[in-house]
Amino acid sequence: MNLLNVIWAEMKKSHRHNFNNRLMYFSLFVWPVIQFVDSYYAFKPFNLGQDSPLSRFVPVEKLGLFLITGCLAYIFFWSLVQSAWMMGYEREQGTLEIILLTPAPRTLVMFSRAAANLLEAVWLFSIFAVLTILFMGGLHVAHWWLIPIAVVILMLSAIVWGGFLNTIFLFSRDAGFLYTIFEAPMAFFSGVRMPVMAFPLWAKMIAYAFPLTFVLNILRSIVLDGKNLSAIFQPLLELFLILLCLIIASFILVRYAEKHAKETGNLTLF
Amino acid sequence: MLEAKKLVKYYTMKEKSGWFARKKQQIKAVNGLDLTIKRGEIVGLLGVNGAGKTTTIKMLSTLLAPTSGTLSIDGIDALQQPEAIKRRINMIAGGERMLYWRLSARENLMYFGRLYGLRGSALKNQCDELIKKVGLAESADRPVERYSKGMKQRLQIARGLINDPDYLFLDEPTLGLDAPVARQLRGMVKDLAKKKNKGILLTSHYLEEVEELCDHVYIIEKGHLLLHDTPTRIIQTIVKDRILLVVMDRLTQEDWTWLRQELDNRGIHTQKNETDEGTQLDMTAPFDLTAQFIALTHQRNFHLLRLESKKPNLEDAIIRLAEERELL
Ligand SMILES: Nc1ncnc2c1ncn2[C@@H]1O[C@H](COP(=O)(O)OP(=O)(O)OP(=O)(O)O)[C@@H](O)[C@H]1O
Numbered sequence: 001m002n003l004l005n006v007i008w009a010e011m012k013k014s015h016r017h018n019f020n021n022r023l024m025y026f027s028l029f030v031w032p033v034i035q036f037v038d039s040y041y042a043f044k045p046f047n048l049g050q051d052s053p054l055s056r057f058v059p060v061e062k063l064g065l066f067l068i069t070g071c072l073a074y075i076f077f078w079s080l081v082q083s084a085w086m087m088g089y090e091r092e093q094g095t096l097e098i099i100l101l102t103p104a105p106r107t108l109v110m111f112s113r114a115a116a117n118l119l120e121a122v123w124l125f126s127i128f129a130v131l132t133i134l135f136m137g138g139l140h141v142a143h144w145w146l147i148p149i150a151v152v153i154l155m156l157s158a159i160v161w162g163g164f165l166n167t168i169f170l171f172s173r174d175a176g177f178l179y180t181i182f183e184a185p186m187a188f189f190s191g192v193r194m195p196v197m198a199f200p201l202w203a204k205m206i207a208y209a210f211p212l213t214f215v216l217n218i219l220r221s222i223v224l225d226g227k228n229l230s231a232i233f234q235p236l237l238e239l240f241l242i243l244l245c246l247i248i249a250s251f252i253l254v255r256y257a258e259k260h261a262k263e264t265g266n267l268t269l270f
Numbered sequence: 271m272l273e274a275k276k277l278v279k280y281y282t283m284k285e286k287s288g289w290f291a292r293k294k295q296q297i298k299a300v301n302g303l304d305l306t307i308k309r310g311e312i313v314g315l316l317g318v319n320g321a322g323k324t325t326t327i328k329m330l331s332t333l334l335a336p337t338s339g340t341l342s343i344d345g346i347d348a349l350q351q352p353e354a355i356k357r358r359i360n361m362i363a364g365g366e367r368m369l370y371w372r373l374s375a376r377e378n379l380m381y382f383g384r385l386y387g388l389r390g391s392a393l394k395n396q397c398d399e400l401i402k403k404v405g406l407a408e409s410a411d412r413p414v415e416r417y418s419k420g421m422k423q424r425l426q427i428a429r430g431l432i433n434d435p436d437y438l439f440l441d442e443p444t445l446g447l448d449a450p451v452a453r454q455l456r457g458m459v460k461d462l463a464k465k466k467n468k469g470i471l472l473t474s475h476y477l478e479e480v481e482e483l484c485d486h487v488y489i490i491e492k493g494h495l496l497l498h499d500t501p502t503r504i505i506q507t508i509v510k511d512r513i514l515l516v517v518m519d520r521l522t523q524e525d526w527t528w529l530r531q532e533l534d535n536r537g538i539h540t541q542k543n544e545t546d547e548g549t550q551l552d553m554t555a556p557f558d559l560t561a562q563f564i565a566l567t568h569q570r571n572f573h574l575l576r577l578e579s580k581k582p583n584l585e586d587a588i589i590r591l592a593e594e595r596e597l598l
């Protein structure tokens with residue numbers, strides 16, 4: 001019950017605080033749509049026949065579907081980088097200190113914050129993605145009920161990821177560098193527009209440092225390749241382990257961050 | 271009762287002294303402070319800028335961990351069980367931060383209330399009541415960024431009361447407020463202690479405020495306790511002088527010579543000024559000299575125009591104390 005209460009508090013707050021400017025939707029909707037259209041037409045001029053290098057990894061007729069799933073998952077993850085970045089505001093404004101003055105479970109607040117921001121950030125683009133998919137066709141799913149499962153996997157992973165990022169921002173006022181780390185590199189290495197399988201080894205290694213890579217892999221296996229649960233058991237397990245690590249790390253980091261703040265008084269420095 | 275014993279806070283600062291080399295430097299912000307607050311009592315914490323007031327308040331609020339020392343609130347060890355303590359305390363700082371500016375007063379209160387586990391009608395009632403109490407009912411649904419400084423400060427007070435704390439720590443709550451608003455706040459603080467039986471710690475640079483509100487006062491300097499007593503006794507022990515200001519019909523040279531001699535004999539230090547009104551005398555003595563002076567004026571039928579006895583206040587005491595410390 002307390003869980004729901006804190007999530008609800010965060011939802012109300014972020015709705016009024018982060019989304020009261022309509023321009024916000026520009027970066028969360030118009031921008032990704034442009035990205036999608038851009039990458040779709042960037043592939044067009046090339047000879048993408050059955051013998052093209054790309055078609056070894058993505059069937060040419062499914063390119064649109066491949067890209068839209070990529071953009072969709074990317075938006076889920078990217079929007080939470082943005083929301084974590086706004087922790088800087090809470091620090092400057094002193095509200096972070098007031099949150100720590102309450103007895104609310106800290107890690108819960110971090111994850112609630114991510115969950116609250118996620119829904120609001122992605123609904124518009126999600127509608128666009130669903131319409132595009134219906135329009136393009138070519139969906140290949142083993143069982144219809146795998147689709148809601150895929151959505152839940154995507155949401156849960158994004159929330160865990162976002163909560164983890166929020167805790168990182170507890171540590172430092174200079175965590176803004178994450179913004180640059182995650183914007184273009186995450187889009188590139190996680191295989192949003194290019195299949196990771198087509199990467200050289202060094203790039204693959206970087207790719208698997210982003211949880212988004214694992215999520216996208218599973219998502220595409222379900223909606224593009226029509227794989228059933230047993231076929232994606234191993235990637236699911238891997239993703240589960242990664243998320244578990246992120247959750248555990250968040251718990252430890254939150255405690256450590258608070259302890260550190262209590263010793264140095266660094267929450268008032270910004 | 272809140273009891274802090276031998277509180278110490280050292281900040282360690284890492285100073286860059288080269289590309290990779292770092293020098294550690296220690297700042298002793300609070301140095302062995304003993305402090306108690308009973309419920310229903312307003313306690314003042316005074317000291318110059320940097321004396322360690324904010325640091326002390328943050329330690330009491332569990333936002334800072336003391337380097338050493340103990341802190342217990344109603345028998346609960348605050349260092350061992352900070353979660354339990356957080357439910358019973360709250361802290362309010364002056365200034366306009368610590369609120370979500372894009373949210374309304376009601377939304378701010380609802381948010382923080384939920385973090386204290388309040389929900390449903392209990393939460394709603396608590397918010398309504400506090401909004402009414404701090405007089406923000408008409409603007410409760412406007413974004414905070416459109417509030418004046420005083421309104422933001424009143425909202426801060428409401429926020430600090432959201433969990434109905436037993437102990438409340440106020441760090442310069444009237445900072446930058448104009449006189450009527452500050453007076454209103456003082457009334458509210460007094461009620462919280464006397465009617466709601468809350469224990470209150472207050473820091474302020476406005477000494478009349480401290481003198482008016484506080485049952486007793488801690489004066490600290492560089493993290494050390496300098497003095498702990500009631501405001502009245504602090505004034506009595508530090509400022510022994512009483513001042514009497516008199517304006518009378520112009521004195522003749524002869525009368526003045528006589529009067530000065532009499533006053534000198536009684537150990538009263540006098541300064542004479544001739545003004546348009548007449549002769550003005552500023553008299554200082556380590557006792558209340560009004561009665562003696564009036565007796566003297568009767569002897570020679572001097573005609574008094576004005577007589578004003580000045581009581582020393584806490585400010586005089588603090589300034590005197592500072593002067594004495596300088597001399598040491
Ligand atoms: N986070 C911090 N890191 C290092 N030093 C600090 C920190 N916070 C405060 N100090 C130092 O500790 C000392 C006490 O500061 P504090 O803020 O408690 O003073 P104060 O009595 O509240 O002063 P003021 O009246 O100006 O508010 C000062 O010397 C200050 O420079």
Ligand SMILES: [Mg+2]
Nearest residue numbers: 323324325441
């Ligand atoms: Mg201070």
